[in-house]
Amino acid sequence: MGEAIVITSGKGGVGKTTTTANVGTALAMFGKSVCLIDTDIGLRNLDVIMGVENRIIYDIVDVVEGRCKVRSALIKDKRIEHLALLPAAQTSDKTAITPESMKEIVDDLKQDYEFILIDCPAGIEQGYQNAVAGADRAIVVTTPEKSSVRDADRIIGLLEKEDLTEPPKLIINRIRNHMVKNGDMIDVDDIVQLLSIDLIGIVMDDDEVIKASNNGEPIALNSSSKASIAYRNIARRILGENVPLQSLDTEKGMFYKMKKFFGIRS
C-alpha cells in the first residue's frame, strides 16, 4: 500500500510542478515505484517538464468519465523504471473532477505504487480541493518572497483541516544566495520560524533547472548540479533518511578551503 503526497503552494509559479517532477524522479532513482498525478486541469505542465507531452493518449478526465482505465492512461517513463505519470486534461477545467473521484483514483494507484505525488494547481479553490482529497501527506513549496510565504501560510492553515497523517513539510525553493546575504531576501530561518513546520529541503535558484525543464529532462537525472543534489536529498528525507541541509554557500576554490583549514580569515 503506497503513500500519497500532495505538493502545493497556494501561489503560482513557485515551482510546484518542477518539484513534483524532480522529487518523483529522484524517488524512482532510489528504486521506489512512483506515480505522478497532474491535477492542474486546463493548464497541464507536468508532462512537458517530464518530456512526455507527445505520448499522452488518455488523461485524468478520461479516467473520471469512464472512457478508460487508470492504468491505460498512465505514461511510463522510458529513462527510469517504475516511474509513471497520469496527465491532466488540457481541454476541460477543474470542475471536470471531484474530490471523491480523485480519492478513488489515488486509492486505486496506491495498490501498485509506493509513492503517489500529486501536483496541485495554484489557488485554493476546486483544483486545490481535488488535489488534496486523496493525499496522506503534504509538502508546501515556497520561495523566499513575502507574497509566496503569505500564501504558504494560508495553505498550511487549510491543510491543517485536512485528514493528513502528519503536519505538512516545507520546501524553500529558488533561494538566491547573494540576495539572502545582502538581506534582500527573507532568511530561511525566518521563514521556518514564521510557518513553524518542518523544513524538508532547500533548493538553490539554478539556471540549469530551467534548461532541463525546457528539454523535458528533470534536473534530478543530472547528477552534478546543486539543485539536483537538493532534490535527491529531499527524496532521501521523504524516505526517512537523516540528511543534513545543504550549505547555502556556493563552492569556494581549493585555496579558500586550505585557508579555512588553517584558520586564516580571508
Added chain:
Amino acid sequence: MSNKKQFVTIKGTKEGLSIFIDEACSFEEAMADLQEKINAIRPKEYEPIVSVHVKLGNRYLLESQEKELREILNHKSRFYIESIDSNVILKEDALKWKENSEIKAVRKIVRSGQVLEITGDLLLIGDVNPGGKVVSTGNVYILGNLYGIAHAGAAGDRKAIIAASYMKPTQLRIADYISRAPDYESDGVYMECGLIDEEQDKIVIDRIQVLSRNRREISGFERRILNG
C-alpha cells in the same frame, strides 16, 4: 394609608435618594404604592433634579417591569434614575457574565486567512501570522509573535489591552480605534502592550509594566465587578 403596609421606602443617603422596594410583595402592589408616593410628592418645576438609586433587594425585574418602573419614576417627577440594583440575576445572564469575563486559553497558530473570535479575554499560546486575525471582547494576551491583526474590546470596551511577547502587528484595534504599522520597515518590540491613551486619543504601544499603573483592574472579571 396608615393601615396599609409600606412596600416602598424612600430614604436620603449620602449618594442621593434611595428607593427601597420591598422584595416580598407583588410587583403590582409595589408599583401602586410607588405611584401613590410619587403623586403625593408632586414636585414643582423649579425644584432641582434629584438622582435616585432604586434598591430591589432579592427581587428580579423583567424587562417590561423595569420599563414600567422607569416610566413611573420619570413621569411628572424630578427624579433621575442613577441605578437599579438587584441582588439577583438570571442564570442566563450569570453564564453570559461568566463567559464575558473568563480568560480563554487557545493553543494554536493563527495563520493567514484565519480568524479567531472569542468572547471574554483571549490568552493565545502561539503566533498570529501576517494576514491572521484575533478578535476578543476583552483583552488579548499573546504568548508568541503577533504579526497579524489583533482586535481587543471588540464590543466597545476601550479599556481593553493587547499584550504580546513579540509585537510587530499589521494593525492593532481596540474598541473603535485602529492603528497600523508604519510604512517603513521597522523592528518589532518584545513584551509590550497596546492600549488606548485617553489624552492622545489613540492607541499607543508601551512597556507591559505601565499596565500596573494605567490598567489596575486588568482582569475582566475584576473590572466588571468594580463597574457593576
